Amino acid sequence: MTNSSRRTPILLATTTVLLLSSLFLPSIALDTESTSTMTASKIKGITNVVIAIAMEAEAAPFIEHLSLAEDADFFPKVTPFKAYRGLHEDCDITVVTNGKDDVHASGVDNVGTVPAAVATFLALQTITTTTSSPPDLLINAGTCGGFKRKGAGIGDVFLTTAVANHDRRIPIPAFVDYGIGRIESVNASELAKSLNAKLGVCTTGNSLDKHDVDDFHMEQNDASVKDMEAAAIAWSCSLHNVPHLGVKVVTDIVDGDKPTEEEFLENLSSAAKSLQEALPKVIAHVCGKHHHEL
Amino acid sequence: MTNSSRRTPILLATTTVLLLSSLFLPSIALDTESTSTMTASKIKGITNVVIAIAMEAEAAPFIEHLSLAEDADFFPKVTPFKAYRGLHEDCDITVVTNGKDDVHASGVDNVGTVPAAVATFLALQTITTTTSSPPDLLINAGTCGGFKRKGAGIGDVFLTTAVANHDRRIPIPAFVDYGIGRIESVNASELAKSLNAKLGVCTTGNSLDKHDVDDFHMEQNDASVKDMEAAAIAWSCSLHNVPHLGVKVVTDIVDGDKPTEEEFLENLSSAAKSLQEALPKVIAHVCGKHHHEL
Numbered sequence: 001m002t003n004s005s006r007r008t009p010i011l012l013a014t015t016t017v018l019l020l021s022s023l024f025l026p027s028i029a030l031d032t033e034s035t036s037t038m039t040a041s042k043i044k045g046i047t048n049v050v051i052a053i054a055m056e057a058e059a060a061p062f063i064e065h066l067s068l069a070e071d072a073d074f075f076p077k078v079t080p081f082k083a084y085r086g087l088h089e090d091c092d093i094t095v096v097t098n099g100k101d102d103v104h105a106s107g108v109d110n111v112g113t114v115p116a117a118v119a120t121f122l123a124l125q126t127i128t129t130t131t132s133s134p135p136d137l138l139i140n141a142g143t144c145g146g147f148k149r150k151g152a153g154i155g156d157v158f159l160t161t162a163v164a165n166h167d168r169r170i171p172i173p174a175f176v177d178y179g180i181g182r183i184e185s186v187n188a189s190e191l192a193k194s195l196n197a198k199l200g201v202c203t204t205g206n207s208l209d210k211h212d213v214d215d216f217h218m219e220q221n222d223a224s225v226k227d228m229e230a231a232a233i234a235w236s237c238s239l240h241n242v243p244h245l246g247v248k249v250v251t252d253i254v255d256g257d258k259p260t261e262e263e264f265l266e267n268l269s270s271a272a273k274s275l276q277e278a279l280p281k282v283i284a285h286v287c288g289k290h291h292h293e294l
Numbered sequence: 295m296t297n298s299s300r301r302t303p304i305l306l307a308t309t310t311v312l313l314l315s316s317l318f319l320p321s322i323a324l325d326t327e328s329t330s331t332m333t334a335s336k337i338k339g340i341t342n343v344v345i346a347i348a349m350e351a352e353a354a355p356f357i358e359h360l361s362l363a364e365d366a367d368f369f370p371k372v373t374p375f376k377a378y379r380g381l382h383e384d385c386d387i388t389v390v391t392n393g394k395d396d397v398h399a400s401g402v403d404n405v406g407t408v409p410a411a412v413a414t415f416l417a418l419q420t421i422t423t424t425t426s427s428p429p430d431l432l433i434n435a436g437t438c439g440g441f442k443r444k445g446a447g448i449g450d451v452f453l454t455t456a457v458a459n460h461d462r463r464i465p466i467p468a469f470v471d472y473g474i475g476r477i478e479s480v481n482a483s484e485l486a487k488s489l490n491a492k493l494g495v496c497t498t499g500n501s502l503d504k505h506d507v508d509d510f511h512m513e514q515n516d517a518s519v520k521d522m523e524a525a526a527i528a529w530s531c532s533l534h535n536v537p538h539l540g541v542k543v544v545t546d547i548v549d550g551d552k553p554t555e556e557e558f559l560e561n562l563s564s565a566a567k568s569l570q571e572a573l574p575k576v577i578a579h580v581c582g583k584h585h586h587e588l
Contacts, residue, residue, distance in 0.1 A: 076419060078419075078533045078534050103475070103477065104475060106468060106471050107468075108468050108472050111464070111472075112464075114411040114526045114529055115529075117412055118415050118530065121416075167461055167500055168406055169500075169502065170406075170501065170502045171502060174400060174401075174402050175400070175402050175405070177398050178395045178398050178405075179502075182398070183397065183398075205461075206459070206473075206500065207462060207464065208466065208469070208473075209465055235409075236412065239373055239374075239397070240372050241372070
């Protein structure tokens with residue numbers, strides 16, 4: 001979820017679903033050397049990938065494209081989280097979403113750091129328990145706000161080089177770095193070339209909007225893009241020693257001068273198309289490869 | 295953890311440990327009707343209580359006072375969280391702390407919403423799995439900042455009536471309530487009388503400091519006290535359908551005019567003493583009672 005204030009929720013949700021569902025999904029250009037002649041068990045590289053996507057509408061077209069099936073037993077029954085799984089070209093794929101809000105009966109997507117961290121932790125724990133090893137990679141995919149000062153344009157795909165928090169200010173010297181919570185992403189420079197994607201830091205906060213203090217800390221984090229989940233997801237990944245990578249598509253410009261709602265609705269189509277085009281290519285690129293080849 | 299900027303961390307940690315450890319721990323005035331003649335299995339009310347405390351130094355004296363033993367197998371090995379357990383006057387007590395930060399190698403306590411939510415979720419899950427039912431109550435104990443406009447004074451014990459977030463601003467109509475994330479606490483008005491404690495809303499944010507936008511949202515939440523974990527802990531409790539109660543002791547005045555560090559250090563002793571005096575009384579009051587009697 002990205003930074004846009006004053007959006008109309010019903011219009012947003014409906015528009016997102018319609019746009020995402022109706023867009024063309026490209027076929028996957030697989031690395032035939034790494035996948036066509038080997039079974040999953042023989043591949044030494046990445047064979048088990050979790051893809052964390054906060055909002056159902058962002059995830060639905062990708063789940064459909066890969067023909068993933070919902071696994072109703074994946075998460076504990078008490079959680080709202082959803083999992084969709086399948087074997088795709090020698091790679092075990094698990095898409096997890098944060099589900100809908102029942103706690104406050106709003107029915108909106110459980111955006112923000114807390115649900116994302118819990119869902120990610122549980123997903124990695126379940127896979128570790130059932131396969132006797134943690135997944136090889138977690139990809140955090142979704143929309144974001146982009147900073148024009150860092151070269152971001154609408155519809156751009158950014159791969160994260162690192163993630164950090166801009167709303168955990170703990171001005172006690174020993175706590176400052178913990179509060180910022182910067183975590184390095186896996187090096188994906190080859191993938192960036194392959195996708196013609198940009199590279200940069202994603203800064204995370206629990207608010208959709210931002211104010212001057214946020215601005216200061218986003219700049220201190222050297223942020224190229226801004227979201228509401230990445231740093232929390234990466235923290236749960238770190239506990240499980242699972243490398244993470246953010247694949248973030250820009251829907252609006254954080255340091256621009258257009259009204260956010262207007263810009264978001266104007267650009268949702270191109271951003272959604274970018275995400276849908278990018279994700280299958282990301283999967284095709286990473287599956288079967290070693291981490292240092294990404 | 296409460297809102298104080300520019301504290302000296304080593305001094306803070308050392309002072310806290312020394313003060314907490316050296317204070318007199320009162321004996322528990324048990325409700326003899328509910329405990330002295332019944333075994334745990336016969337009591338129909340609250341017999342299994344989790345106490346979530348963010349910082350080790352806040353938890354240590356209480357753990358020692360109740361002679362709880364560390365249960366190294368309680369949390370998954372990949373987590374930094376700690377659990378201390380024991381049977382105390384017919385009540386199964388589990389104290390959980392968020393442990394120390396290894397992810398960013400700072401070694402500080404894992405304060406803030408993300409670790410608190412994950413630790414709480416896992417604690418409730420483990421107890422539910424091992425005892426075939428969720429715990430009866432989760433108590434979130436610790437220090438906090440207090441608002442003088444709501445009658446808070448240094449060393450006051452507040453029992454939460456509800457919790458909410460002041461740093462999850464999502465200004466889309468359907469998302470606003472989700473962002474605020476208000477969750478009602480268990481009604482503890484009898485306990486408040488018994489303890490001579492105050493009642494009020496605890497507002498949660500990931501920053502130790504606050505700015506004008508936070509101030510606005512804290513006031514909107516009708517906050518009496520401010521902390522960094524309560525709303526996230528309550529969210530995990532809600533998933534498990536476990537009632538929660540915050541027991542928060544005021545170390546400094548959020549809307550006061552004294553420098554926070556000075557005020558905090560000046561008042562740590564009385565606040566720590568209040569927490570230590572309150573917690574055993576809280577346990578004595580709730581164990582064996584039904585929720586509506588609290």
